[in-house]
Amino acid sequence: xSAPLDIEGPTAPPRxxxxxxxxxPWQSRAFGMAVGLHEAGAFTxxxxxxxxxxxxxxxxxASAREEPYHYYLLWLxxxxxxxxxxxVVSTDEVTxxxxxxxxxxxxHDHRHDHDHPHSH
Amino acid sequence: MTTTSGPGxxxxxxxxxxxxxxxxxxxxxxxxxxxxxxxxTYETNVGPLNGARVVARAWTDxxxxxxxxxxxxAAVKELGFSGPQGEHIVVVENTATTHNVVVCTLCSCYPWxxxxxxxxxxxxxxxxxxxxxxxxxxxxxxxxxxxxxxxxTVRDSTSEVRWLVLPxxxxxxxxxxxxxxxxLVTRDAMVGVAKxxxx
Numbered sequence: 355x356s357a358p359l360d361i362e363g364p365t366a367p368p369r370x371x372x373x374x375x376x377x378x379p380w381q382s383r384a385f386g387m388a389v390g391l392h393e394a395g396a397f398t399x400x401x402x403x404x405x406x407x408x409x410x411x412x413x414x415x416a417s418a419r420e421e422p423y424h425y426y427l428l429w430l431x432x433x434x435x436x437x438x439x440x441x442v443v444s445t446d447e448v449t450x451x452x453x454x455x456x457x458x459x460x461x462h463d464h465r466h467d468h469d470h471p472h473s474h
Numbered sequence: 475m476t477t478t479s480g481p482g483x484x485x486x487x488x489x490x491x492x493x494x495x496x497x498x499x500x501x502x503x504x505x506x507x508x509x510x511x512x513x514x515t516y517e518t519n520v521g522p523l524n525g526a527r528v529v530a531r532a533w534t535d536x537x538x539x540x541x542x543x544x545x546x547x548a549a550v551k552e553l554g555f556s557g558p559q560g561e562h563i564v565v566v567e568n569t570a571t572t573h574n575v576v577v578c579t580l581c582s583c584y585p586w587x588x589x590x591x592x593x594x595x596x597x598x599x600x601x602x603x604x605x606x607x608x609x610x611x612x613x614x615x616x617x618x619x620x621x622x623x624x625x626x627t628v629r630d631s632t633s634e635v636r637w638l639v640l641p642x643x644x645x646x647x648x649x650x651x652x653x654x655x656x657x658l659v660t661r662d663a664m665v666g667v668a669k670x671x672x673x
Binding site: 375376377378379380382383384385386387389390391392393396400403407410411413414423424425426427430433434437442443447449451454455456 | 486487488489490491492493494495496497498501503504505508509510512513516517558559580581582583590591594597598599633
């Protein structure tokens with residue numbers, strides 16, 4: 355047996371058997387956004403889930419799979435699909451804002467507006 | 475809608491995620507602080523340790539075991555575990571002759587309150603397709619050799635049923651307490667791609 359873990363206290367590790375829950379911080383934001391929107395009543399979970407299933411099915415049926423399978427990319431796409439369907443955002447405005455963010459001068463390409471840990 | 479539209483088209487997904495978060499925040503639809511709390515919860519608090527507590531209780535308390543097999547969601551909630559993706563948890567028991575293994579063939583349905591978020595292999599197209607077609611071979615590749623007389627049932631999780639495996643209690647652990655059993659129970663055993671090993 356390995357050294358005893360603190361399985362009770364606030365420092366208890368997530369028992370994810372050695373795997374990070376999120377590989378990159380943006381994945382955690384995409385996850386938190388979907389769950390947060392759902393909890394705020396923006397959409398039902400089955401609605402998001404159906405969009406995710408559609409994204410995954412589309413990737414799996416694509417004859418030429420140009421992009422490698424990337425779960426959180428499909429997750430993000432599903433979230434956009436639902437929000438566009440609800441007319442909360444449009445593809446164009448998300449793209450425009452993304453391009454605007456990409457124009458930030460070097461050294462300002464990391465977010466500073468949140469105090470959550472970037473531990474990865 | 476084409477399959478190539480949206481994220482990943484030209485700019486990094488991180489930027490697109492940030493753009494979406496900004497737009498939604500400006501419209502008052504999300505609160506970044508609330509998002510931080512959700513993320514922290516799943517990064518640090520909710521994980522397979524919860525499920526391990528459920529399994530250890532079921533191994534040591536026959537009444538609880540019966541309730542768990544009858545109504546998984548309610549029995550899990552008894553121990554304080556509930557929340558998103560915790561509805562419709564159905565628990566199936568693995569024995570020396572019957573082995574259940576869980577998959578979500580369509581996406582990534584998984585009982586978050588007891589197992590946390592799924593590992594990457596669970597979401598992978600190869601696992602999702604192959605475990606249905608050739609479970610014995612896939613389990614063998616994952617390190618679990620089952621003899622031919624063990625009957626394997628593949629359980630497909632959906633939004634209506636989220637399966638949780640109650641693993642077989644390993645031989646030689648009869649004298650261990652519930653608390654001593656908890657650390658033995660792994661995520662993989664509760665998905666059904668591994669067995670619990672005696673210490």
